[in-house]
Amino acid sequence: MxxxxxxxxxxxxxxxxxxxxxxxxxxxxxxxxxxxxxxxxxxxxxxxxxxxxxxxxxxxxxxxxxxxxxxxxxxxxxxxxxxxxxxxxxxxxxxxxxxxxxxxxxxxxxxxxxxxxxxxxxxxxxxxxxxxxxxxxxxxxxxxxxxxxxxxxxATTARERWSPTTPSSNVPVDCDVLTPTAEIVAVTAVSELRVGPQWDGPRVGQYWYGLNTTGAARCSLAIATSDASLGQIGILPSGAWGFSRFAKSWLDSGGTPVSLTEVDGAEAIARCDDDTSDCIIDFTVAGDWGRVTVYPEPPAGADGGLPAVWFETTRAAALDIAAIVARHMAETS
Incomplete structure (x- = not known):
């Protein structure tokens, strides 16, 4: 280019x-x-x-x-x-x-x-x-x-696709299993949450091909009564390479290593210091890469007028949400 x-x-x-x-x-x-x-x-x-x-x-x-x-x-x-x-x-x-x-x-x-x-x-x-x-x-x-x-x-010839040494057992990702709504509601205190896929329009294109081929998923922290959401959870089976590759950049930009309770062998990095930006928890467990993202509170009147307290409690629970997801990823690996 x-x-x-x-x-x-x-x-x-x-x-x-x-x-x-x-x-x-x-x-x-x-x-x-x-x-x-x-x-x-x-x-x-x-x-x-x-x-x-x-x-x-x-x-x-x-x-x-x-x-x-x-x-x-x-x-x-x-x-x-x-x-x-x-x-x-x-x-x-x-x-x-x-x-x-x-x-x-x-x-x-x-x-x-x-x-x-x-x-x-x-x-x-x-x-x-x-x-x-x-x-x-x-x-x-x-x-x-x-x-x-x-x-x-x-004139380009495609090469052989890379394969992980130890393929993930979490294929395909099931939001109901790895990001259970009831457990996430319990730590966020947002009873209106519905955690799962949320998408408008045809499911075509590279993004969907990538999800379907690798078994990855994006599970939205969606509001059951509207199209709005508080954030999302992404999971890439066999994606530990991504965490390893980007961890130094996340730390250099202000990220902080954190612990996920009751999840042996997990590594995690939090980037949640700026209240005006996304709160992001990246973690790796059982060879997979997961991320919890909670959006900042939008301006008054935007995003369907969701209560500010929903963003506040969900953001405060981001690490707990990551621990829930990582624990289920480890259990099913």
């Missing part, structure tokens, strides 16, 4: 683009595709994702994932959205770009599908453009940056 060409294509809004560290990007569930051999790269201009109530309008984001398998599911993804373009091949969606529209002052481009022996997912958000910039102009700029990557991938 030519970083200078990428920056020129997007322009500079607030800050230049920088390549984000995987330690800051990957949770156990999103790391499933990396465990399968995906190359995962994300560039941003440093502005945070802020879902309450709208994303940061000046944020620039380039997200690229190249997976050397799953081509049938890549075709199924393109079939689902039915937006083929012959530029890069038969089973490819894109290069597809959108210029500024009402309420959005920046441009957007995407590329999804089969290129050579790889499955590519690429989105480019926050392109600094003039109000009259056309989609055709954006596609031309996109191709000037990404045509070399496409040519390289078309």
């Amino acid at each position: 030519d970083a200078a060409a990428l920056q020129e294509f997007l322009g500079v809004i607030v800050n230049p683009l920088e390549l984000d560290a995987l330690a800051d990007l990957l949770a156990p569930d999103s790391a499933a595709v990396v465990q399968l051999g995906a190359l995962s790269c994300t560039w941003t201009n440093g502005l945070p994702h802020n879902p309450f109530p709208n994303d940061e309008p000046d944020r620039q984001l380039v997200r690229l994932s190249i997976l050397p398998e799953g081509l049938e599911q890549a075709v199924a993804y393109v079939d689902t959205y039915d937006s083929r373009d012959p530029t890069y091949g038969e089973h490819v969606q894109g290069p597809r770009c959108l210029g500024p529209v009402e309420g959005v002052d920046t441009g957007y481009c995407e590329l999804f599908g089969v290129i050579g022996q790889t499955w590519v997912e690429l989105t480019v958000e926050g392109i600094d453009v003039e109000a009259d910039t056309s989609a055709e102009d954006l596609v031309a700029g996109f191709r000037s940056v990404f045509d070399p990557m496409v040519s390289t991938l078309a």
Whole structure:
């Protein structure tokens, strides 16, 4: 990837683009595709994702994932959205770009599908453009940056998939078994909690392929009576490599080693000091990687107006939640 060409294509809004560290990007569930051999790269201009109530309008984001398998599911993804373009091949969606529209002052481009022996997912958000910039102009700029990557991938041969020395017994992850609602309700005092999968839209794409192939899962700390949630629990079977790989970065950024009660052999690192950011407990046990994430209290009126005390008690119980999940992971290994 030519970083200078990428920056020129997007322009500079607030800050230049920088390549984000995987330690800051990957949770156990999103790391499933990396465990399968995906190359995962994300560039941003440093502005945070802020879902309450709208994303940061000046944020620039380039997200690229190249997976050397799953081509049938890549075709199924393109079939689902039915937006083929012959530029890069038969089973490819894109290069597809959108210029500024009402309420959005920046441009957007995407590329999804089969290129050579790889499955590519690429989105480019926050392109600094003039109000009259056309989609055709954006596609031309996109191709000037990404045509070399496409040519390289078309000639790339996939290697043999990595396999863990000791495969996990927690495959596939069952939220009802490893993240039991009743036990988590007991430590959070939020009786409205329902812990389990929560997802809108089709279950297609690399994320879902990664979950289904590795047996990973994301179990939301969801509110039974709404679409809102207080956080989530990610579990990656055989994912201890992720904890080992990223532990130093987490500690260097202010993380603290913590103990999980009644869980022999577990290691854990907490990052919960900033009340305005997620409270995160990463842990490894029985060769697996787990993470408990509790969101900060949103601004008044956001996220369905959930009571502040729910976020407070759940955040205070994050370590207890991690211990519950780790204990069940160890028991079923």
